[in-house]
Amino acid sequence: MTRPPRWADVVLTPLISLALAFALSALVILAIGESPWLALRTMVTGALGSSYGWGYTLYYATNFIFTGLAVAVAYHASLFNIGGEGQATMGGLGVALVALALPWPHWGLALPAAVVGAALFGAAWALVPAWLQAKRGSHIVITTIMFNFIAAAVLNYVLVNVMRPVGSMDPASARFPEGTRLPRLTDMAAGIGIEWGKATPANITFLIALAACALVWVLIWRTPLGYEIRAFGRSERAARYAGISPVRITVVAMLISGGLAGLMAINNVMGEAGRLVLNHVEGAGFIGIAVALMGRNHPFGILLAALLFGFLYQGGGELALWTSIPRELIVVIQALVILFTGALDNMVRMLIAPLFGRRA
Amino acid sequence: MVVTAIPDAGAARPEAPAIELSGISKAFGPVQANRGISLIVPRGTIHGIVGENGAGKSTLMSILYGFYRPDSGTIRVNGRETAIADSQAAIRAGIGMVFQHFKLVPNFSVLENVILGAEDGALLRPSLSRARAELKRLAAEYRLQVDPDAVVDDLSVGHRQRVEILKALYRQADILILDEPTGVLTPAEADHLFRILRGLRDQGKTVILITHKLREIMEITDNVSVMRRGEMAGTVRTAATSPAELAELMVGRKVLLRVDKAPARPGPPVLELSGLRMVDAGGVERLRGIDLTVRAGEIVGIAGVSGNGQTQLMEILGGYPEPGATVTGTARLRGAPLPLTGTDASARRRAGIGNIPEDRQGEGLVMDFAAWENSVLGHHRDAGSRSGPLMDNAAIRSRAADQMQRFDVRPPDPGLAARNFSGGNQQKIVVAREIEQNPALLLVGQPTRGVDIGAIEFIHRRLIELRDAGAAILLVSVELDEIMALSDRIAVMFDGRIMGERDPQASTAGELGLMMAGASG
Numbered sequence: 001m002t003r004p005p006r007w008a009d010v011v012l013t014p015l016i017s018l019a020l021a022f023a024l025s026a027l028v029i030l031a032i033g034e035s036p037w038l039a040l041r042t043m044v045t046g047a048l049g050s051s052y053g054w055g056y057t058l059y060y061a062t063n064f065i066f067t068g069l070a071v072a073v074a075y076h077a078s079l080f081n082i083g084g085e086g087q088a089t090m091g092g093l094g095v096a097l098v099a100l101a102l103p104w105p106h107w108g109l110a111l112p113a114a115v116v117g118a119a120l121f122g123a124a125w126a127l128v129p130a131w132l133q134a135k136r137g138s139h140i141v142i143t144t145i146m147f148n149f150i151a152a153a154v155l156n157y158v159l160v161n162v163m164r165p166v167g168s169m170d171p172a173s174a175r176f177p178e179g180t181r182l183p184r185l186t187d188m189a190a191g192i193g194i195e196w197g198k199a200t201p202a203n204i205t206f207l208i209a210l211a212a213c214a215l216v217w218v219l220i221w222r223t224p225l226g227y228e229i230r231a232f233g234r235s236e237r238a239a240r241y242a243g244i245s246p247v248r249i250t251v252v253a254m255l256i257s258g259g260l261a262g263l264m265a266i267n268n269v270m271g272e273a274g275r276l277v278l279n280h281v282e283g284a285g286f287i288g289i290a291v292a293l294m295g296r297n298h299p300f301g302i303l304l305a306a307l308l309f310g311f312l313y314q315g316g317g318e319l320a321l322w323t324s325i326p327r328e329l330i331v332v333i334q335a336l337v338i339l340f341t342g343a344l345d346n347m348v349r350m351l352i353a354p355l356f357g358r359r360a
Numbered sequence: 361m362v363v364t365a366i367p368d369a370g371a372a373r374p375e376a377p378a379i380e381l382s383g384i385s386k387a388f389g390p391v392q393a394n395r396g397i398s399l400i401v402p403r404g405t406i407h408g409i410v411g412e413n414g415a416g417k418s419t420l421m422s423i424l425y426g427f428y429r430p431d432s433g434t435i436r437v438n439g440r441e442t443a444i445a446d447s448q449a450a451i452r453a454g455i456g457m458v459f460q461h462f463k464l465v466p467n468f469s470v471l472e473n474v475i476l477g478a479e480d481g482a483l484l485r486p487s488l489s490r491a492r493a494e495l496k497r498l499a500a501e502y503r504l505q506v507d508p509d510a511v512v513d514d515l516s517v518g519h520r521q522r523v524e525i526l527k528a529l530y531r532q533a534d535i536l537i538l539d540e541p542t543g544v545l546t547p548a549e550a551d552h553l554f555r556i557l558r559g560l561r562d563q564g565k566t567v568i569l570i571t572h573k574l575r576e577i578m579e580i581t582d583n584v585s586v587m588r589r590g591e592m593a594g595t596v597r598t599a600a601t602s603p604a605e606l607a608e609l610m611v612g613r614k615v616l617l618r619v620d621k622a623p624a625r626p627g628p629p630v631l632e633l634s635g636l637r638m639v640d641a642g643g644v645e646r647l648r649g650i651d652l653t654v655r656a657g658e659i660v661g662i663a664g665v666s667g668n669g670q671t672q673l674m675e676i677l678g679g680y681p682e683p684g685a686t687v688t689g690t691a692r693l694r695g696a697p698l699p700l701t702g703t704d705a706s707a708r709r710r711a712g713i714g715n716i717p718e719d720r721q722g723e724g725l726v727m728d729f730a731a732w733e734n735s736v737l738g739h740h741r742d743a744g745s746r747s748g749p750l751m752d753n754a755a756i757r758s759r760a761a762d763q764m765q766r767f768d769v770r771p772p773d774p775g776l777a778a779r780n781f782s783g784g785n786q787q788k789i790v791v792a793r794e795i796e797q798n799p800a801l802l803l804v805g806q807p808t809r810g811v812d813i814g815a816i817e818f819i820h821r822r823l824i825e826l827r828d829a830g831a832a833i834l835l836v837s838v839e840l841d842e843i844m845a846l847s848d849r850i851a852v853m854f855d856g857r858i859m860g861e862r863d864p865q866a867s868t869a870g871e872l873g874l875m876m877a878g879a880s881g
Contacts (some may be wrong), residue, residue, distance in 0.1 A: 242738035243706025
């Protein structure tokens with residue numbers, strides 16, 4: 001098959017896929033009797049037109065970066081971790097336990113401890129499926145899905161029976177102490193004299209997410225462990241020949257993956273809610289699959305894809321608020337984006353290949 | 361661009377050649393796989409096509425079978441210019457192909473496999489009964505006996521190949537292309553195949569045979585075309601040529617078909633095995649007490665039909681026995697005990713054992729990795745591959761580039777993925793990696809399977825050099841010629857046992873063949 005040059009493959013293919021997805025979305029909006037132009041304008045203004053919109057877009061994107069990276073790390077080991085939802089749920093539990101354990105004097109102390117708690121709980125939740133896969137061959141797709149349900153049930157139990165403050169009727173933990181409140185991006189911007197992102201939940205976790213992107217890149221492409229993960233992911237027999245233990249790589253890759261998914265809870269539980277509530281992940285674990293798919297399992301691609309999905313989330317909320325377009329339509333648009341950028345990109349690649357001549 | 365063909369809309373002329381290619385060119389990116397190829401294959405002949413790996417044979421046949429479209433040139437089938445857009449068009453033009461790796465559904469019966477893709481109608485039953493009658497006729501006509509109701513999974517490799525041939529004939533192929541057909545066959549199966557091919561020719565079919573093995577070319581073909589680096593180096597009548605001449609055409613220079621080597625000067629034992637047994641996860645005893653010594657500075661060759669425990673032996677020594685296997689016995693490496701269980705391949709490497717595995721594409725290389733990444737597979741945690749906790753990619757890459765120059769890997773591009781190299785060059789990447797580690801013991805499995813003559817000679821020379829530098833080499837090969845040419849001592853393996861040891865100077869292929877068949881020596 002002829003292939004377009006690399007820059008076109010990496011830049012042009014997703015852009016054209018995206019344009020196609022939006023064009024088809026426009027037709028759907030037309031079909032329900034609304035104006036696509038108005039919808040687009042509402043979404044763009046709502047998500048990107050103000051620092052308020054950007055604040056929310058970045059907040060959502062932060063969640064998706066973590067869950068997207070989680071999927072990507074497992075993918076490089078040829079493991080399809082669709083348990084990000086459950087791992088992030090348990091990450092939230094880890095964050096809450098840390099936050100409520102001590103009267104934290106300052107967020108600077110609480111944050112590292114919460115990072116450890118979130119990552120540990122997320123990783124622990126991935127450990128059992130990883131072990132079952134490595135030792136018994138139980139398919140990780142099945143077990144991680146099942147663990148999503150178990151995580152939801154565990155969270156429900158813990159919130160109702162253990163963590164609920166006496167006298168509260170709300171299945172949620174107590175509020176975290178004041179000293180665990182993470183600086184919002186608004187505060188940080190104000191610190192350097194810029195008024196930005198007022199009243200939005202975007203917080204310092206976004207910077208942690210950027211750091212996580214960089215670290216995952218280093219891990220996958222610059223460390224011996226990353227080399228082993230990729231070697232195992234592409235050929236298990238070659239990995240065995242090279243002395244790479246399939247059990248070890250399966251477990252380690254899943255621990256890292258689960259830890260990354262767990263870290264998402266820093267953003268939403270600690271950074272936004274300030275307490276642990278039911279269903280706090282709200283599907284971000286599954287969006288992570290789409291984000292990793294669209295981002296080609298590369299941290300930089302995941303960053304861009306997470307921003308796109310953050311935009312769709314925030315813009316979609318605005319759409320429901322300001323127009324008579326139903327909220328569900330945003331799910332349709334997301335689905336089309338996933339379909340075109342994730343599943344159909346070969347089609348687009350074949351379409352643009354002739355533009356670059358028969359070089360191949 | 362060379363286009364010599366004159367448009368010719370006429371019907372098939374009976375006297376026209378079966379295949380006439382003129383000026384076929386095909387490039388993949390910067391690689392010119394075929395350049396201005398012209399070829400005439402007369403009807404009712406067996407035509408051999410030989411060439412080194414990467415010479416363009418497979419590309420040319422893929423063009424003929426419609427997998428690729430040529431950038432230029434024309435194809436005439438039975439004198440009629442034919443555009444072959446896909447394999448369906450090739451089948452309509454009467455061309456059938458038998459691939460090196462069979463395209464059969466293992467859990468289908470022979471009959472079901474034969475009609476797969478050629479079912480005529482929505483219901484299977486009429487197709488099946490028609491096919492049954494047709495198979496019976498073909499079996500009688502060409503001596504292609506296969507039980508139509510046998511499940512393919514239960515058939516031997518030789519029988520599976522017959523099913524492939526039957527599939528092509530059932531589709532009324534007049535021209536049959538076979539790609540490396542004997543690579544997977546035992547000598548007896550190969551002989552049978554040749555009888556079948558002669559039968560096909562005598563019935564007026566045309567056979568095109570792609571192979572590396574000059575002996576097969578000499579034995580069975582009427583004409584032979586030699587390809588070299590994407591071009592047609594020449595076509596000769598087989599009766600009027602010799603293996604030496606063909607080999608020279610292939611590589612463009614004289615090659616040594618025999619290995620020149622000084623007598624071995626064996627040193628102290630490097631590997632000592634005694635009573636090595638292995639029972640696999642299914643409870644089958646694969647190794648039944650192997651006693652074997654390999655000394656420094658010698659090559660010990662293990663001869664045997666594949667499947668008699670050689671693979672298991674090499675995997676155990678390489679540190680990765682198949683999961684669930686029970687291994688007993690004792691082993692010593694340079695006098696120190698070598699643990700047979702609870703170990704892994706990286707511990708073996710640290711102990712000084714290098715390993716060129718039988719299956720370079722499945723084990724020796726990660727096919728999606730670039731050549732430079734593959735150049736440290738198994739050694740990626742060594743000091744030389746790292747700077748601090750990170751991998752020193754720049755150093756690995758420059759070392760790989762240097763290695764590829766010295767081992768004549770073509771193209772010498774360390775950034776190219778392993779799968780984009782030809783078989784011989786893939787093997788050179790593996791050989792370079794393992795030899796450059798200067799192992800005390802080198803395990804070598806099928807070093808030249810599917811490798812062209814030039815690369816075979818090169819790899820053999822490197823192995824001899826390593827031996828002369830004092831390494832112990834344990835060689836497993838199903839090519840008896842290779843074992844006899846390289847080894848200083850030959851151990852014959854049959855059914856998990858060593859049947860005996862022989863001096864290659866003082867034994868004949870016939871004698872070894874008897875031992876390989878189970879006669880104790």
